[in-house]
Amino acid sequence: MKAVHFGAGNIGRGFVGLLLHEGGYELVFSDVADALVDAINATQSYTVREAGPGGVNRIVTGYRAVNSKTDPDAVADEVATADVVTCAVGPTVLRFIAPAIVAGLARRSPDLAPLKVMACENAIGATDQLRAEIEKLDPSVTDRAAFANTAVDRIVPAQPEGGGVDVTVEPYFEWAIESTPFAGDLPSIPGAHFVDDLGPYIERKLFTVNTGHAATAYFGAQAGHVRISDALADPSIVARVGAALEETSAVLSAVHGLDPAELAEYRATILERFRNPELVDTVQRVGRQPLRKLSRNERFIGPAVQAAERGLSTSALVAAVAAAVAFDDESDEQSVELQRMLRSEDADVLTATVTGLEPEHPLFDAVHEVFAARQEELRTL
Ligand SMILES: NC(=O)c1ccc[n+]([C@@H]2O[C@H](COP(=O)([O-])OP(=O)(O)OC[C@H]3O[C@@H](n4cnc5c(N)ncnc54)[C@H](O)[C@@H]3O)[C@@H](O)[C@H]2O)c1
Numbered sequence: 158m159k160a161v162h163f164g165a166g167n168i169g170r171g172f173v174g175l176l177l178h179e180g181g182y183e184l185v186f187s188d189v190a191d192a193l194v195d196a197i198n199a200t201q202s203y204t205v206r207e208a209g210p211g212g213v214n215r216i217v218t219g220y221r222a223v224n225s226k227t228d229p230d231a232v233a234d235e236v237a238t239a240d241v242v243t244c245a246v247g248p249t250v251l252r253f254i255a256p257a258i259v260a261g262l263a264r265r266s267p268d269l270a271p272l273k274v275m276a277c278e279n280a281i282g283a284t285d286q287l288r289a290e291i292e293k294l295d296p297s298v299t300d301r302a303a304f305a306n307t308a309v310d311r312i313v314p315a316q317p318e319g320g321g322v323d324v325t326v327e328p329y330f331e332w333a334i335e336s337t338p339f340a341g342d343l344p345s346i347p348g349a350h351f352v353d354d355l356g357p358y359i360e361r362k363l364f365t366v367n368t369g370h371a372a373t374a375y376f377g378a379q380a381g382h383v384r385i386s387d388a389l390a391d392p393s394i395v396a397r398v399g400a401a402l403e404e405t406s407a408v409l410s411a412v413h414g415l416d417p418a419e420l421a422e423y424r425a426t427i428l429e430r431f432r433n434p435e436l437v438d439t440v441q442r443v444g445r446q447p448l449r450k451l452s453r454n455e456r457f458i459g460p461a462v463q464a465a466e467r468g469l470s471t472s473a474l475v476a477a478v479a480a481a482v483a484f485d486d487e488s489d490e491q492s493v494e495l496q497r498m499l500r501s502e503d504a505d506v507l508t509a510t511v512t513g514l515e516p517e518h519p520l521f522d523a524v525h526e527v528f529a530a531r532q533e534e535l536r537t538l
């Protein structure tokens with residue numbers, strides 16, 4: 158059995174690659190970072206170090222890497238004969254990996270079972286997005302694959318420079334995968350759970366883990382913290398993050414019928430994970446790409462839209478949006494673009510373009526106020 162995984166970064170090596178290896182797949186990483194591809198190919202094994210209570214070291218073997226920038230043809234050949242394709246490249250990169258998958262599917266023998274495709278990004282319907290990119294290029298190849306959405310959860314921070322291919326992760330993980338697209342022929346992924354309806358799983362994860370994480374990062378950055386764990390040592394940040402998560406939990410209960418007591422436990426576990434003193438994670442990584450995080454279906458506006466439409470409270474989520482709008486990291490392209498837009502667009506345009514909210518939406522005015530206030534603040538700086 159062979160799996161091709163696009164994106165040999167933090168979650169690629171520290172989670173998806175590890176579980177595919179443990180599931181018995183020969184593993185082919187595909188990445189565009191030359192030095193990373195070379196480093197992977199220079200090793201026979203790497204260690205996934207689980208830092209924190211109960212963590213152990215896990216060894217990954219039986220892999221190689223192919224450079225999809227310099228050798229796209231070789232990647233397509235690997236895809237053509239693979240059983241599984243996964244990716245963890247970031248939602249904005251899905252369109253760039255689609256051509257290699259299309260080329261691989263076009264070369265695939267009709268005798269082979271459908272290729273199992275699972276995007277492992279923090280986004281609702283990431284595999285659907287990848288499928289749409291593939292269809293745009295060649296609609297005739299999609300019947301050679303089974304596309305399943307997934308929700309992946311494991312915190313894998315940026316790795317220290319010079320650390321090689323090894324990767325430090327938290328001990329916790331969860332991987333929920335839609336089962337129906339596989340028609341009974343499930344991929345071999347130990348520890349993953351297969352579910353008929355992924356909707357509640359991905360929303361619970363994105364609107365709790367990622368809402369809480371991003372809120373911590375943005376409130377933390379505003380207060381001058383560098384590490385996520387330091388931000389959560391500040392009781393006022395804990396209170397604001399907790400309030401935002403109470404609002405998302407109310408939405409999850411109202412929309413998916415999730416049990417409020419179980420959600421309260423889930424929230425507490427997540428905050429403990431963020432506090433893990435053995436995992437060095439930064440507000441810079443967690444806050445990365447604020448324009449993506451402020452978009453319509455993402456971790457703040459997504460649940461706030463659903464809350465506003467049901468007459469539920471949104472003030473704590475809107476406060477987190479205000480902190481996100483102030484996130485100013487000159488090494489992050491989206492943060493630079495956001496700050497440029499704040500200086501040059503009016504608040505109506507900003508609210509509509511950044512969040513996708515229509516002026517008549519019940520959330521619009523509150524978010525508009527956030528953008529206008531930040532613009533006023535920038536004028537006085
Ligand atoms: N790190 C985490 O804790 C975590 C957890 C769950 C989900 N995720 C999601 O996984 C995705 C990746 O996150 P990450 O933290 O591993 O980021 P990362 O930057 O560490 O890894 C992304 C990798 O993709 C590679 N890449 C970029 N363009 C590519 C292309 N065209 N073809 C092949 N490879 C390409 C990059 O070189 C990099 O190695 C994101 O969607 C993220 O939201 C991350």
Ligand SMILES: O=P(O)(O)OC[C@@H](O)[C@@H](O)[C@H](O)[C@H](O)CO
Pocket residue numbers: 279309310311312313366367370371442443444445446
């Ligand atoms: O990867 P992003 O940029 O969508 O979000 C940053 C972090 O919140 C995220 O990577 C978490 O560490 C991860 O989602 C935990 O499962």
